[in-house]
Amino acid sequence: MARPILTSLLASTLLCAGASLALAQATPPAAPKAPAKKDAAPKQPAAAKPEAAPAAAAAAAGGAEPTLLGQYGTWGAYSATPAGKRVCFALAKPSASKTNPPNRPRDPAYAFVSTRPAEKVINEVSIMIGYQLKPGSESTLEVGGASYSMYTQGDGLWIKNAAEEDRMVDAMRKSADITVKGMSAKGTETTDTFSLKGLSQALDRIAQDCRR
Numbered sequence: 001m002a003r004p005i006l007t008s009l010l011a012s013t014l015l016c017a018g019a020s021l022a023l024a025q026a027t028p029p030a031a032p033k034a035p036a037k038k039d040a041a042p043k044q045p046a047a048a049k050p051e052a053a054p055a056a057a058a059a060a061a062g063g064a065e066p067t068l069l070g071q072y073g074t075w076g077a078y079s080a081t082p083a084g085k086r087v088c089f090a091l092a093k094p095s096a097s098k099t100n101p102p103n104r105p106r107d108p109a110y111a112f113v114s115t116r117p118a119e120k121v122i123n124e125v126s127i128m129i130g131y132q133l134k135p136g137s138e139s140t141l142e143v144g145g146a147s148y149s150m151y152t153q154g155d156g157l158w159i160k161n162a163a164e165e166d167r168m169v170d171a172m173r174k175s176a177d178i179t180v181k182g183m184s185a186k187g188t189e190t191t192d193t194f195s196l197k198g199l200s201q202a203l204d205r206i207a208q209d210c211r212r
Contacts, residue, residue: 069205073198077205088210089114090202094192095177104188106130111178111194113169113203115210123169123203127157132185139182144171157182173200
């Protein structure tokens with residue numbers, strides 16, 4: 001499976017931006033970035049989300065100016081034209097995150113569903129997990145009562161069996177959330193839950209904006 005461009009660009013941009021909190025397990029500072037949503041306890045979690053999404057979207061656009069097509073629940077729908085090629089993607093942050101051992105710092109995690117007409121790619125699911133994954137470790141995405149094995153590289157996850165992706169996306173449209181489990185290069189286990197509220201509408205919007 002070809003490596004997704006959007007997630008790779010986002011990973012490199014955010015890592016170079018100086019947010020180097022890639023699971024420094026030896027130092028458990030209480031400056032958690034992934035649970036940033038929980039920090040926004042002032043009953044305004046919806047306001048915390050739009051602040052982070054544009055930065056991630058700009059990085060994902062590979063230097064091109066991303067356009068926010070709409071915010072649908074927890075998912076933002078974006079389009080951009082890097083190198084003259086139209087790309088569209090839905091983007092969300094986790095609604096809950098935990099580590100084992102607890103309170104290990106990490107970079108922010110993001111879930112993407114990307115469409116790249118020039119590459120004949122439609123609704124490709126990828127996760128930027130926020131730390132370097134342990135080589136050869138098992139990562140999974142759970143949705144709708146099913147568990148999907150994920151291919152890992154660096155800090156990115158993609159579905160191992162591309163033939164299952166349509167079924168997984170269909171389940172994501174109908175379900176309340178997904179759970180992504182991974183293990184860092186230093187052995188810390190992570191569990192991220194992404195709300196799927198608004199995903200179906202976001203996918204419909206990017207399909208409309210990124211027609212072949």
